[in-house]
Structure formats: structure tokens, C-alpha cells
Amino acid sequence: MTTIDYESKIPNNVELSSDKRLQRALEHWLPQYLQWWHEMGPTDFETKDVYLRTAISVDSDGWAQFGHVKMPDYRWGIFLAEGNKDRKIPFGDHMGEDAWQQVPGEYRNWLRRVIVTQADTEPASVEQQRLLAHTAPSLYDMRNLFQVNVEEGRHLWAMVYLLHTYFGKDGREEAEELLERRSGNPDHPRILGTFNEPCRSWLDFFCFTMFTDRDGKFQLLSLAESGFDPLARTCRFMLTEEAHHMFVGQTGVGRVVQRACEVMKEVGRDPKAVREQGAIDLPTLQRYVNFWVSSSNDLYGAEVSSNSANYFGASLKGRAWEEKKYDDHTALEQSKDIETWDGKTLSHEEVPLRNAMNEVLREEYIEDNQKGINYWNRIIKEQGVDFELRLPNRRFNRNIGMYAGYRFDLDGKPIDEAAWKAGESAWLPTEDDRVYIDSLMVKVTEPGKFASWIAPPPKGINGNPLDFEYVRL
Ligand code: BYC
Ligand code: FE
Ligand code: FE
Numbered sequence: 001m002t003t004i005d006y007e008s009k010i011p012n013n014v015e016l017s018s019d020k021r022l023q024r025a026l027e028h029w030l031p032q033y034l035q036w037w038h039e040m041g042p043t044d045f046e047t048k049d050v051y052l053r054t055a056i057s058v059d060s061d062g063w064a065q066f067g068h069v070k071m072p073d074y075r076w077g078i079f080l081a082e083g084n085k086d087r088k089i090p091f092g093d094h095m096g097e098d099a100w101q102q103v104p105g106e107y108r109n110w111l112r113r114v115i116v117t118q119a120d121t122e123p124a125s126v127e128q129q130r131l132l133a134h135t136a137p138s139l140y141d142m143r144n145l146f147q148v149n150v151e152e153g154r155h156l157w158a159m160v161y162l163l164h165t166y167f168g169k170d171g172r173e174e175a176e177e178l179l180e181r182r183s184g185n186p187d188h189p190r191i192l193g194t195f196n197e198p199c200r201s202w203l204d205f206f207c208f209t210m211f212t213d214r215d216g217k218f219q220l221l222s223l224a225e226s227g228f229d230p231l232a233r234t235c236r237f238m239l240t241e242e243a244h245h246m247f248v249g250q251t252g253v254g255r256v257v258q259r260a261c262e263v264m265k266e267v268g269r270d271p272k273a274v275r276e277q278g279a280i281d282l283p284t285l286q287r288y289v290n291f292w293v294s295s296s297n298d299l300y301g302a303e304v305s306s307n308s309a310n311y312f313g314a315s316l317k318g319r320a321w322e323e324k325k326y327d328d329h330t331a332l333e334q335s336k337d338i339e340t341w342d343g344k345t346l347s348h349e350e351v352p353l354r355n356a357m358n359e360v361l362r363e364e365y366i367e368d369n370q371k372g373i374n375y376w377n378r379i380i381k382e383q384g385v386d387f388e389l390r391l392p393n394r395r396f397n398r399n400i401g402m403y404a405g406y407r408f409d410l411d412g413k414p415i416d417e418a419a420w421k422a423g424e425s426a427w428l429p430t431e432d433d434r435v436y437i438d439s440l441m442v443k444v445t446e447p448g449k450f451a452s453w454i455a456p457p458p459k460g461i462n463g464n465p466l467d468f469e470y471v472r473l
Pocket of ligand 3: 152216245
């Protein structure tokens with residue numbers, strides 16, 4: 001059991017105080033981070049007390065404490081899940097060897113690249129969400145936004161700790177660049193596409209935490225069994241926090257659905273009539289879902305990828321639930337039947353399994369997304385409304401991989417440009433949708449009150465009532 005040092009500048013359970021050079025390097029990065037938070041974190045709420053959960057240990061029960069803090073005073077710490085010194089590498093070419101406590105020289109570049117890519121998403125999401133508090137539908141929701149934001153900040157800390165500790169000078173340089181790239185900046189963008197997309201409204205935010213944070217879940221799962229033990233332990237603890245982000249998305253959209261149904265029972269299913277009542281009609285919600293799902297599908301990379309084969313072979317990045325779910329962990333003799341598209345026709349091809357690891361992970365992700373859709377459809381059904389939400393086919397609206405540059409409808413049927421043009425406004429949010437959604441986004445700050453377009457949640461946070469002052473404005 002590692003002890004937690006909660007007193008030093010950077011709370012940690014990695015015995016930071018025993019490595020003065022590292023401690024100094026991180027303490028040098030800290031003010032740069034705070035400066036970035038000041039410039040790119042949530043605007044205008046730095047002086048407010050927010051009811052936040054802060055990680056203070058890695059015990060499975062009681063790892064967090066709740067209390068009102070100002071966000072810049074949040075204790076961003078470095079916490080790794082408990083290690084096991086006898087741990088063996090569970091997959092890939094190094095299966096059965098002792099897990100690495102240092103970076104294997106031959107894999108240094110691959111590993112750095114994976115860590116930097118993971119790291120880059122964390123501050124990106126904070127940047128994408130920085131204006132949303134101004135239009136929060138309640139104090140409860142505003143607090144959840146801030147909770148997600150500070151934890152994404154902590155995830156950045158988790159990755160920067162690895163870069164500083166294990167990658168020397170170039171690790172420190174990467175850590176600085178993580179504070180320099182900017183979401184959506186054409187000259188200096190974030191690395192992955194979705195993290196440059198604007199998160200303009202709370203409907204975007206809820207879809208983002210539902211579908212894009214869920215990519216985080218699966219990427220972290222696949223790194224949580226990495227042969228590089230510090231990475232595995234970091235990711236395992238990050239997953240604990242990640243669950244809340246997806247809760248925010250799943251229940252956030254669920255409450256939008258609930259409200260839409262209540263209104264539909266009164267005025268019928270005509271979207272115009274639903275909008276007249278200040279709710280979000282379900283076809284519009286579906287278009288937002290289609291956008292964020294298709295963009296997030298891109299986050300798994302190409303269907304057939306030599307990078308993914310390299311990472312798996314090198315025992316750096318496995319599959320989700322690698323040890324528990326699979327019998328064979330070499331993936332050497334096996335192949336995967338994947339669907340292929342040559343620009344004209346869809347067919348099937350056997351691909352060496354290691355080259356199909358991106359697709360394996362994407363499939364797990366799609367299955368998990370479907371469970372979320374089912375949960376929303378149960379709400380609709382319980383309300384007695386005749387409507388079903390759905391996932392778009394994985395081929396729909398892709399920018400990465402073999403389907404990129406071609407047109408497919410929601411069912412994944414190849415279509416020509418004219419059919420796309422004819423269907424697009426029914427499939428993806430239109431400017432008219434966005435203007436309407438924007439018009440709903442007004443800040444509600446009275447404790448216990450909620451905006452017209454969203455139902456209240458069934459209960460508050462950490463046993464507190466709904467009218468608790470989650471943010472003291
Ligand atoms: N956008 O072989 P390919 C989270 C690039 S989310 C732009 O297809 P590979 C969070 C790729 O980099 C979890 N570029 O892909 C969520 C490569 O570039 P180069 C984040 C893309 O490498 C919410 C080229 O295309 N973690 O934590 O097998 C809030 C061809 O590469 C994209 C990770 O992603 C894209 N979508 O797989 C906060 C884990 N996709 O070499 C946080 C680490 C691919 O031509 N990352 N490219 O320059 C990885 O494991 C892999 O880099 C990827 C891509 C799975 C992302
Ligand atoms: Fe994260
Ligand atoms: Fe997250």
C-alpha cells in the first residue's frame with residue numbers, strides 16, 4: 001500500500017519527495033499549468049466555490065473527498081493505482097516477462113507518442129467546454145461540468161508525470177507543448193479530430209461526455225494492461241474518475257429525452273410544436289448524436305493499422321479487458337474478418353488480428369454506445385411515446401479510415417453526393433438546429449431550478465438535495 005503525500009505542493013502517491021529533480025521539474029510545470037488553466041479553463045468562475053470531489057487516495061472505497069473549493073485551488077495530484085511488483089506482461093511479444101518499470105529503449109518513441117496523444121485530449125476537452133458555465137441549465141449541471149473539467153486537468157497531470165519521469169528532456173518538451181496546442185486553432189490544433197470540434201451548447205457537452213469520454217474509457221482500458229507498468233497503473237486510476245464523466249453524458253441526454261417526452265405527450269410529435277414548448281425535439285437530438293458518434297468513431301484510427309499491430313506486438317497497448325476476456329494473448333496466429341470498402345463495393349477480408357486491433361476496440365465501443373441508446377429508449381417507452389433513438393452505422397460520416405471521403409447513409413448504405421446533399425440536413429445538426437439550441441441556453445442559477453429543456457435528475461450529488469448550492473455564485 002503506497003502512502004499518500006497530501007501535504008506537498010503536488011499531492012501524490014509516487015514518493016515524489018524522494019526524487020528532488022523530478023519534484024523540481026514538476027513544480028516548474030505547475031505554474032505553467034495554472035496559467036494555462038487561467039487562460040483556457042472555465043471562464044469567469046475562478047473566484048467561486050464549487051462543490052467538488054477531489055481524489056485523495058486510490059482505495060476503491062473512499063478515494064475521494066467532497067467539499068467547496070475554488071477551481072484554481074483544486075489539488076491536482078498524481079495518483080497511480082496500487083502496483084504489484086510481481087506483475088507480468090499479459091499480452092504481446094513480451095507476454096510473461098516482468099512488467100517494465102522503465103521505458104524499454106526500443107519502444108521509447110511509440111510509447112511517447114501514445115502517451116502524448118492520450119495527454120493531448122485532456123486539456124483539449126477543457127478548452128472545448130470553457131464557455132459552457134455561462135449557460136448552465138442549473139447549479140447541479142454547472143458543478144458537474146466543473147467536476148469533469150478539473151478531472152480532465154488531473155488526467156493531464158497523470159500523463160505529464162509519465163513524460164517528466166520517464167522521457168527526460170523530450171518528455172519535458174512534450175509536456176510544454178501540451179499547454180501550447182489549442183483546441184480548434186488551425187495553426188496549432190489538438191492532435192485528434194474530435195478534440196478540435198466546437199462544443200457550442202450543453203447538448204454538445206452531454207453528447208461529448210457520453211460518446212467522446214467513452215472513447216477515453218476504451219483507450220484507457222486498452223492501456224490499463226500495458227507492459228509499461230506506470231502507464232497501466234495511471235490508467236487504472238483514471239478509469240475510476242472517467243465513470244462519472246460518462247454518467248454526466250448518459251443521464252444528461254436522458255433528462256433531455258425525459259423532458260422531450262413530457263412535452264410530446266401534451267403537444268404530439270411535431271418537432272415544431274415541441275420546440276414551441278422550449279424543449280428539444282428528438283429528431284434534433286438524434287442529429288447531435290449522429291455527429292458526436294461518427295466523430296468519436298474516428299478516434300479509434302484506421303480499421304487496418306500497422307501502428308496498432310506494433311503497439312500490440314510491443315506489449316504497449318492491448319485490448320479492453322485483455323486478461324479477463326481473451327484466451328490467446330499473442331494474437332499472432334489469428335485473423336479477423338473485417339468489412340472492407342474499396343470505394344465502390346463492400347466486401348469482407350481476413351486481416352491478421354494484430355492489424356485489426358483498432359477495429360476490435362471500436363467494436364467494443366459501439367456495443368457500449370448501444371447500451372446507452374437502449375437506456376434512452378427505455379425512458380421514451382416508459383413515457384409511452386412512440387419514437388426510437390439509434391446509433392448511426394459506423395460507416396456514416398467518417399473522416400479517418402477506409403470510409404473517409406465517401407458518403408454513406410445512417411444505415412451505412414453507400415450513396416452518391418446528390419443523395420448525401422439531400423439527406424444531410426436530416427442526419428446532422430443544421431445551422432437552424434444550432435441556432436434553436438443556442439436560444440435555449442440560458443443560465444439558471446437558483447438552487448433547485450432547471451432550464452425548460454431538461455428534466456431534473458432524480459437525486460443530487462453525494463447525498464445532497466437538488467436545491468443544494470453546488471456552486472456559490
Ligand atoms: N484524428 O494507424 P492509424 C480521452 C492519425 S479520449 C486525427 O489509423 P493509430 C478523453 C494517427 O495519429 C482517448 N488523426 O491510427 C475523452 C496517424 O497519424 P500519422 C484518447 C487521427 O495510430 C474526452 C494516422 O492518422 N487516447 O481520453 O493506429 C475528454 C494513421 O493512423 C485520428 C488515445 O487515443 C483522428 N481521430 O490509432 C477527455 C490513446 N485517428 O502517424 C479525454 C492513444 C488516427 O499519420 N492513441 N489519426 O501522423 C492511440 O492509441 C492511437 O494514436 C489512435 C490512432 C487510436 C488514436
Ligand atoms: Fe480524461
Ligand atoms: Fe473524461
